[in-house]
Amino acid sequence: MVSLIEFKLFAPRNTAASLMVSFSDWKEKPMEKGEDGYFRTQIELEDGVYQYKFRVQSQSPSFEPDEWVDVVDPYATDVDEANNIGIVRIKDGSQIVDTYVWQHDDKPLPANQELVIYEMHVADFCGDEPRDRGKFKYVIEKLDYLSELGINAIELMPITEYAGNYSWGYLVRHFFATETSYGSTEDLKRLIDECHAKGIRVIMDGIYNHCDDECPLLRIDRDYWYYQDKHYPDDPANYWGPEFNYENYDEKLDIRPAWNFIGDVVRFWIQEYHIDGIRFDAVRQLDNYDFLHWITKEATQAAGSKPFYNIAEHIPEATAIVAPSGPMEGCWHESFRIFVIENITGDIFDIGRLKQVLDAKSDGFQGATSVVNYLASHDRDHLMAEQGFRTLDKEATFKRAKLGAVLLMTAMGVPMLWMGEEFGEYTRQTPNQQNKLQWVLLKNEHNRDLWEYYKSLIALRKSNPALHTENIEFFHENVEAKVLAYIRWNDEGSRVVVVANFSGNELAGYKIPNFPAAGTWHEWTGNYDVQAGEDSLMIDLAEYEAQVFVLE
Secondary structure (H helix, E strand, O other): OEEEEEEEEEOOOOOOEEEEEHHHOOOOEEOEEOOOOEEEEEEEEEOEEEEEEEEEEOOOOOOOOOOEEEEOOOOOOOEEOOOOEEEEEEEOOEEEOOOOOOOOOOOOOOOHHHOOEEEEOHHHHOOOOOOOOOOHHHHHHOHHHHHHHOOOEEEEOOOEEEOOOOOOOOOEEEEEEEOHHHOOHHHHHHHHHHHHHOOOEEEEEEOOOEOOOOOHHHHHHHHHHEOOOOOOOOOHHHOOOOEEOOOOOEOOOOEOHHHHHHHHHHHHHHHHHOOOEEEEOOHHHHOOHHHHHHHHHHHHHHHOOOOOEEEEOOOOOOHHHEOOOOOEOEEEOHHHHHHHHHHHOOOOOOHHHHHHHHOHHHHOOOOOOOEEEEOOEOOEOOHHHOHHHHOOOHHHHHHHHHHHHHHHHHOOOEEEEEOOHHHOOOOOOOOOOOOOOOHHHHHOHHHHHHHHHHHHHHHHHHHOHHHHOOOEEEEEEEOOOOEEEEEEEOOOOOEEEEEEEOOOOOEEEEEEEOOOOOEEEEEOOOOEEEEEOOOEEEEEEOOOOEEEEEEO
């Protein structure tokens, strides 16, 4: 089948452009510029796969005025990154991404307040051999593991095409193309589809603040889409590359160029890949709330009736970024990690700081999904690699890791695990060095026991609606003994109580006054029943231990 296929390039301030396609020995075909700022041309193509690129008279300051430069289509959905060439697929006379047919779009997915998120870097998550690069297909092979653990959402670190052989992906070069080293577009869709079949949502890391220095838009006309200089010249530590200029307005075309481009990016990933949420990277540096309100609305509308979660990485966290008045539904809660770790390592006991992060309402976060809590992330070391843990013996490290797990799974907000945290991974991560998970650790007794502990707590977190609310009350505080107790509840009678000992002392026969209700309570972590009196409960509480009671 031969069809007339249109190629177009948006470059409103550029003088001339041409198309080059592999089948014609890369001969230039001039493109005609329209009043809408697009260069267009049409060529006859049979169904098949073709390589192509544009040649444009650049308006970027890194080139001479009107210098001819070759660029990849900024909208290319597949890229030969090594050769700097776009790839287009034609089927039935139309451009397509692939021919994947979705199988599980009808499966129900958990609501935002029910999520337990698992952050992963595809390259390091799994593979046949310890030093293999991870791929989408290997992640599929691990979905049974994640399901058994209880995970119902995975957050993929950037999966858009980046430069080089290994990266965390935060310097995006091609915003519409998947990272080819991870697999094909069909492989990614199959991963997402298989996740949905198991009731697992897929959240994508979206990089909309900055890009790689060789992004095609920079070669076409840098100052049209990006700031001429650093957006934050006084904050060099948080400059990662050319920053999108969301303030720039094109009066002639009545558009905001950066808004239009990133809006197309977000809608594309939601509609083409059926993702269920976006974690917006570097929102503090992006610093444009008008754009953020608009883009999150666009994302939610594109998702339609299915649940969608817009999460901000805004460090330090800020209440203004989340609903009801802010643009996002959730925000990474960096303070949670800091304040919990300092207390479970024994560095300090600051009951005020603990309460502050366990009940994010005290900082002004109002909703059950307003914060995403974590003990580790790709930017922060695993708990076992923290300085306070590396000085402890094995028994002490795992005991305190379990205490941290209880706080993570019972605090107000949505819990998130960094891959490997559930079994005590201890390696320190670096952005440009491969660091595969040590799955062999699961053969060790302590590591497997921690995994089982997390599995049990995740089951409680998912099944008990008291933990899906913003309700939390601290009913017992003992600064001298370093004990804190709190209750989570909903309006239908679900109750979860946590009693935590942050001291190195075993507390035998410890009396907890003002216990929320008399009757039979089930201690979740030890799987036994206790009887609470009218106004108190007496328990034995080991050092650095938390006990979790569920009303029967």
